[in-house]
Amino acid sequence: MPKGYNAVTKFAHWAVFLLVAAQYAVGEFMPHIGRTTQNAGLVAVHVTLGAVTMLAILVAVLIRFIYPVPQLSELPRWQKVLAFFTHWGLLLLLLGMTLLGWAATNSRGWPVSVLGLDLPMIAQNGDRWAHEAGDIHILLVNVLLALVALHAGAALYHHFVKRDGVLRRMLPGG
Numbered sequence: 001m002p003k004g005y006n007a008v009t010k011f012a013h014w015a016v017f018l019l020v021a022a023q024y025a026v027g028e029f030m031p032h033i034g035r036t037t038q039n040a041g042l043v044a045v046h047v048t049l050g051a052v053t054m055l056a057i058l059v060a061v062l063i064r065f066i067y068p069v070p071q072l073s074e075l076p077r078w079q080k081v082l083a084f085f086t087h088w089g090l091l092l093l094l095l096g097m098t099l100l101g102w103a104a105t106n107s108r109g110w111p112v113s114v115l116g117l118d119l120p121m122i123a124q125n126g127d128r129w130a131h132e133a134g135d136i137h138i139l140l141v142n143v144l145l146a147l148v149a150l151h152a153g154a155a156l157y158h159h160f161v162k163r164d165g166v167l168r169r170m171l172p173g174g
Contacts, residue, residue, distance in 0.1 A: 002068070004169045009067050012060040013170060020094065020144075021051040032136070039110040039134070047105050051114035054098035061091055072166065090147050097140050103127075105133025 005013070010018060030042035031050065037043060040126075050152040063095035071080050102112050109128030113119065123130030 003071065009063055009069075010170060010172060011150055012056070012063045014172070015075060016056050016060050016094070017052070019049065019056050020148075023049050023053055024141070033108075037108075039105075039108070043086070047101075047110065048114075050098050050101045050105075051112050052118065054095065055093050055114050057091060057098065061095070064088075064091070070169075072164070074164070074168075085152070086151050088153060089104060090144075093140065093144055093147060097137055097144065100133040100137040100140070103130040104137055107131045107134065 023046065026042055026046045030046050031037060032085070033043060038049060050155050065089075069084070071083075075083075102119065103123045105112050106121045107125065107127045109125035111121070123133075155167045155170070158164050
């Protein structure tokens with residue numbers, strides 16, 4: 001098995017990273033969504049970017065199945081296990097967050113579109129469960145930030161402390 005990641009996996013990883021970073025920035029600066037909030041401006045950008053992010057995550061999950069993550073044999077078993085659960089935890093959490101956001105968006109009566117295609121409504125306007133899905137979506141941001149910090153911290157630890165090439169495997173050109 002190769003020690004590095006292939007170009008498709010690297011592209012998917014960094015595309016999801018950039019989309020999630022953009023989504024986080026928009027989420028921080030957009031207005032709070034209340035009773036009178038309209039699906040316009042940064043709110044509309046957040047909804048659209050969420051749909052694109054969901055599509056990118058689905059592609060990244062598919063790529064994970066086609067190109068399994070190459071594990072370095074020299075890593076201790078506990079690090080391999082933690083890396084596996086962190087990677088899949090991030091992907092599944094992001095997928096769950098986009099689904100919760102989709103439901104919350106639909107509960108306001110707003111459609112969700114990706115690449116010009118309207119997605120089906122997964123909740124009806126006013127559905128309480130979908131409104132609460134929006135609250136859970138917001139709470140999960142902190143869980144996501146913790147997992148991202150763990151993931152990035154591990155990559156930096158391997159790069160600067162262990163100097164074992166783990167981070168270079170995912171860098172473009174690495």
